Amino acid sequence: MVIPEQKIEEIRAAANIYDFISPHIALRKRGRNYxxxxxFHNEKTPSFTVSEEKQIFHCFGCHAGGNVYRFIMDYQKISFIEAVQDVAKQVxxxxEVTQTEQTEGPSEQEMLYDVNTIAARYFLENLLNAPEGETARKYFENRKIKLSTIxxxxxxxxxxxxxxFINFARDKNIELNKAVQLGLIGKTNEGRLYDxxxxxxxFPIFSSTGRVIAFGGRILENRENTAKYLNSPESVVYTKGRVLYGLSHAKDDIRKLxxxxxxxxxxxxxxxxxxxVKNVVAVSGTALTEEQVQLLSRYTKNVVLLFDADAAxxxxxxxxxxxxxxxxxxxKIASLPSGEDPDSYVNTYGKQAFEKIxxxxxxxxxxxxDYFQKQGLFNEPSTTADAIRELMKPVALIQDELKRSLLIKTIAKKFNLREMLLEDELRKTLAGHQREDQIEAKRRKNVESKVLAEILPADKQIPQHIFNLEVELIKLLFEGSEKVVELIVHHINDEMLLSEANAAIFNEVAEAYNADADLTAGALIGRIKDEKIQQYISNITLEKYSISKMWEELHPDEVRGNILEKYTKDVLCKYKxxxxxxxxxxxxLEMENAQNDDDKIIIMKRxxxxNREKQLISDELL
Ligand SMILES: [Zn+2]
Incomplete structure (x- = not known):
């Protein structure tokens, strides 16, 4: 399914984001925004912000953000194409959604999605009808998997x-190198292609909106030197740690329950x-990541872990x-009788027994x-101390003080442990965290938001004041002023920008500017495909605190556009x-280490x- 980019943008421009959000969420005006x-997350005080002017939204609590399409996709849990169709209908x-290529052609990403979708259909067809598929059909039959579930x-x-698969792909005119990229086709050292x-x-792996982004493959007969599970490599459409298996099938029930x-x-x-039992997601193979937790937290705050009860x-x-x-x-943690896994348990005992668990x-x-007690760790003072230390580590991560102390009380009572002992250990752990926090706070000092800190590469030493100015310039690109964008595009280039994310954003905006495209934030943000970067942009552009706003307050009589231009020049000058x-x-530094006067003179000249260059910049901009 392809809708040309131009059409997508035409539809977006015709829609007012406020009209699409206000029927679902009570919005009230605050300043220029709502x-x-x-x-997308549970909250008591509003941090969800909508800008009619910029045509974007952002939540300062969970960092969801983007333009009207992103809202519709996330809120109604539908795909991008569906969101576009939905908005189109309303405006x-x-x-016309066509199967054929448009003049512009689909993006690289879209083509990769297509290859995955076609491959998934092919694998399904093999399972259902191919004579060689008999062993696989038997496998699912033995595990009591119904056709409808398949x-x-x-x-x-x-x-x-x-x-x-290679022959099938050739028949379907799939570019083989795309299938190689997606890990469907491998290449031997001699360059020969193979399935x-x-x-x-x-097992196709779906994005939260239900698109096939990767595959997991399980071997049927144990063979030597062959891994039991094989997963697609990461690709343009698949980042391992950002996907929860089954989320697209589970999210409605997770929200409901x-x-x-x-x-x-x-x-x-x-x-x-x-x-x-449909409110289930799987981590499948990898350890749970921060991104997966963030993804899940959009749907619920309550998680039941169902893992093997062994030590590992x-x-x-x-x-x-x-x-x-x-x-x-x-x-919460649920455990099954030993020797059972969720699959075997629910097949043997049924839904109700499982729900009881x-x-x-x-x-x-x-x-x-409980686990420590069963291992006998509380029988001796020395092991008790270690066990309590272990126990308090996670407790210290709970932000809510009341919740923490309630937990401790319950545990102390139930397991006959001295409450004081627990509290002392907790205090020690918290003190340790505080020290870490202070170090972390130092690193993040002046960085205005969490999202910003997330995309700021930790290993790269970027002078903070330069980075702040850089972010300020990126912010200005989204003010919806052509003149401002022109100033920035003419005075800097992507190579000057020290953060990769900022450089990527700059390039997109510069491209839009050169193509005479719409420069409102809602349009620009749609050009950027990375969800994380979309969130970053909506965050910084809707931030409550903004220097440009302070400028406006300092010059109450001036036209907003004029102030913005002056401000942009000021930031550009400071940045350069x-x-x-x-x-x-x-x-x-060289001067200090210079060996002789001649060297010093050369450095002085430089x-x-x-200084002359700086003066020229000031003359031009101020
Ligand atoms: Zn939120």
Whole structure:
């Protein structure tokens, strides 16, 4: 399905973002923007901001943000194309969705999605009808997976051949290098192509909006030197740590029940779904990541972990617990009788028995204390001390003081531990965190928002004041003023920008400017495909604190456009000066180390040139 970029932009320009958000969320005016309670996370004070002027939204609580399409996609949980169609209908523009290529052609990303979709259909077809698919059909039959479930999750089978998929891809005119990029086709050292998933049953991995972005493949017969599971490599459409398996199938139920069950494997999730337990997501193979937690926190704050009760499972669970606690999630842990996994359990005992297990889930601290007690750690003072230290580590991550002390009280009482002992240990851990926080705060000093800190590369030393000016320039690009964009595009280039994200944004805006395209924030943000960068932009451009606003307050009588231009010139001047000052710093260092007067004179000359350059910049801009 393809809608030309131009049409997408035409539809967006005809829609007012306010009209699309206000029917769902009570918005009230504050300053130039509207604010309301965020639909993507639970909150009591509004941090969800909508700008009619810029045609974007941003939540300062969970960092969701973007233009009207992003809102519709996330709110209604539909794909991009569907969101475009939806908006088009409401603004009365007709779109013809065609299968054929438009003059402009689909983006690289779209083409990769298409290859994945076609491949997924092919694997499904093999599973359902190919004679060689019999073993795979048997496999699912043995695991009691119904046909309807196979279709729901698009399960499939890759024929056990060298070139079955390759031949199919050739027939379908798929560019083979795209399939190589996506990890569907592999290349031997001699350059020969082969089917990467050959002989595996296939689990398509969907984005939260339901598009096929990757595949997981499980071997059917254990063969030597072959991994049991194979996953697609990361690609333009797939970043491993940012996807939760099954989320697109589960999100409605997660929202409805306000609870998510986290399991380990594909089959666990699929069996549960088939049994009617649908608020389930799987981490599948990798450890839970911060991004996955953030993704999940958009739908619920309540998570039940269902992991193997053995030591390894426990260790994996602890790491997840820490991440979840940092996001202020409520965590419970459920465990199955030993020897059972969710898949086997629900197949044997059914939905109701499983739901009982979930209802009996213990608070994470209770669970862990229980576990330590069973291991006999509280029998001796020395092991007790270690165990308590371990227990308090995650507790210290809970922000809410009241919640913390309640937890401690419950645990102390239930396990007959001295409350004081727990509190002392907690205090020590908290003091340690505070020190870490202070160090972290120093690093983040002056960085205005969390999202900003996230995209700021930690290893790269960017002088803070230059970075702040850089962000200010990026902000100005989204003010909707052609004159401002012109000034910035003429005075700087992407190579000057020290942060990669900023440089990428700058290039997109410069391209839009050169193409005479719409320069409102809502249009520009749509050109950027990376969700994280979209959030970053909506964050900085809607930030409550803005220097340009202070300028406006200082010059109440001037026309807004004039102030903005003056301000832009001021920032540009400071930014270019700051770069030159960095050079000057190096010269001063050289000067200190200079061996003789001749060297010093040369350095002095260079410094004078720098100063002259600075003066020229001031003359031109101020
Ligand atoms: Zn939010």
């Amino acid at each position: 604010i309301g309670l965020c639909p 009365g523009i007709s779109v 279709r729901t999750f698009g399960l499939g089978y890759a024929l056990p051949a060298w070139e079955a 990467k998933f050959s002989g595996r049953i296939i 306000n609870k998510a069950i986290l399991v380990e494997g594909y089959m666990d999730l699929i069996s549960l779904h088939q049994a009617g 499972g426990m260790k994996a669970a602890m790491r997840s617990i820490e991440l979840l606690l940092q996001r202020d999630m409520e965590i 979930i209802d009996r889930a213990q608070n994470f601290l209770e669970y862990q204390t 000066h700051a770069h030159l000052d960095e050079n000057a710093k190096e010269f001063y 410094l004078r040139e720098l």
